[in-house]
Amino acid sequence: MKRSLAVAAVVLLGACSPGDPPAAAPAPSSAAPAPSSAAPLPSSAAPPPASVAPPPADCVTTTLDGLDLAERVGQLLMIGVAVNAPSGAGDTLRRYHVGGAFLRGRSTHTAAQLKSDIAGLQKGSAVPMLVAVDQEGGSVQTLKGPDFPRLPSAFRLGPGSPATLRDTTRASARRLTGIGVNLNLAPVADTVPKSIGEGNPPIGAFRREFGSDPARVAAAIRTVVPASQDAGVLTTLKHFPGLGRVRVNTDVSTGATDNVATVDDPYMAPFKAGIDAGSAAVMISSARYPKLDPAAVAAFSKPIITGLLRERIGFDGLVISDDLGAARAVTGVSPAQRATRFVAAGGDMVLTIVASDAAPMAGALINKAETDQSFRSRVDDAARHVLQTKEKAGLLRCG
Template sequence: MRRPAPTRTGLLLGVLLAVAGCGGTAPDGATAQSSSAPASSAAPSSSAPAASCADRTLAGLSLDEQVGQLLMVGVPAADPASGTAALSGVPVGGLFLQGRSSADASSVTASVAELQEGAAVPLQIAVDQEGGLVQTLKGPGFDRVPTALEQGRQDPAALRSTTAGWAGQLHAAGITMDLGPVADTVPAGTEADNPPIGAFDRQFGSDPEAVAASVTAVVEGLQDAGVVATAKHFPGLGRVRVNTDTDLGATDPETSPDDPFLGPFAAAVDAGVGAVMVSSATYPQLDPDSPALFSPAVLDLLRGQLGFTGVVMSDDVGDAEAVSQTPVAERAVESVAAGVDVVLTVSPADATPMAQALADRAADDEAFAGRVTESAGRVLALKERFGLLTC
């Protein structure tokens, strides 16, 4: 039986006071990476810099509200408001417009504005606008985005410019994050045997150096337009022979800490990418026992070797068959314990059990509570970096 959502009586007023003056403004598209350090509630000394908006907001959040910042939940792209009722009051930090929408840009803008109106802390609103078959918003006012394979044939400077063009349309509609670009490299000649990426031309190419150049261009183009880019699916899905969404057993036996296929992810980090999505496949040379999104070793590779300080997001843990043998609530706990900052689920019904499990673990485990605060701080810092959170 699923446990009831944690009680939040009396908390809303505290949140509203803590974030008074915070709201959405046009992102500036800055590309410097934000600090991952958790906020301190201590008053700054006369020689210390003033606390950031993210720090001040974090200091005013209860445990339940910090937990909420760690959840991004799917709602129907065609009717986003209809999915929010299933959240049962959980103050999630982000919403993912899942599926496909043929609504025009003005309608999407109005729907997104309605979602933001009900949020005490501004929401990250994400879409899958990769291109080709993977394009959430397809109605009038949103350009067709070519497949990644087609994009990879463009000169990087031209690719950055064209990306900024269609990303500007997203930004104008209130979309704050794109779950792209795909930084996976698919070896030449194996595309048809790679069901999640190569079979749908979601890769920029087969040469990791060329892929890195394209990934850099797309990251920069998105973020030039004020939309957070999300490099995925670390440490790579280009060699798996099973789709993590539909089957068990997705394994990449080749990826190692010095693998050239990590190059596109390193390039994204160097370009200041705001977020990196971690896959649910298993990588025996990195961690033989756990899927990447449950693996401290994989997350340490991203943070340590690649030097990433931004927001780490899980691939979907709602409907993905790859994690189906782990209870829903534990998917969130295991991800965050491993080092994930934002748990993505396409199922709105997952919000309550996941939030309850995260809060319960944090209440009983001081170290885990520190992880929650650390991740909530990163989420808020990313929102501030792109102008979503202001004080």
């Protein structure tokens, strides 16, 4: 923030009007009068204006300024690592300065084992990583060891009391933060209509939704977000702008399409509720929404990410992709193009569960940034969003 310098005004005293009579001459004095301390100094002797030091840069800016292009690009990648053997991807994470690690798979390891493994991953990072996990509950729960009790599904928790939902979420988040996880890829903010129910493969079939009424889902999201984040684990609203009406799972098939969603879709209410509650991140789906953008899936859509999420809804946090590695929905696009198209559309962090994608994705992002100034600015903006999220997670240390 710039500060203006106050400029002292010089006031001229004793000016005569042209019509005033001349003043009488003063009586002679035997001694010259002492100079007045209020008399103005000659301009040549005026003291210089006091210098004002610029304000110190904030921690995010300081960190960003210390990163070269390759390191900034690295912040835009979240790479999948095996939850039971995360060190196997350590070389990839270090080589490409990766900003986040996603613990993929399922684990029954103890909290002590997991904490040691995650600490080992963080040791090699110049900038501490976001460490993410899918710990929704129900059928989507990565950690199921003795220190991680089975969580009820959102479908079961949604109709229950807000107190139970809050306490369940808070207890789970405390277990996660205790081992070094700082980002949960949850909650699911999708609404599945009763008329579709389990006929919705990605959400309804696994009972991952909080309900069939977007207003009730929004109420649940308003409870979950602060309960998790106040306990130390940031939340990710998924899968924007909604997967509740599709009839195809983007993980295993192409052609997932929501022909209903518009900018005024009531099914976006849970996402807006989560954003208003302060959710750190929003995940973008890989389905198509022809009424929002007839040309591209949501993950590659500037009208959806920038136009709708950023500008119309006003979200200024971290925008992360759904998996752009193994997901069948994007296999028609090369890994390099998946990364550049997502970032160009307004995304910040590219998630891939395929560790070998780091090389082509990082290379493509660097090459495009070196030849396209507007894209370079977009990379810098995305890196800033990642670092702001890390600051919110307590990962940045300055001074």
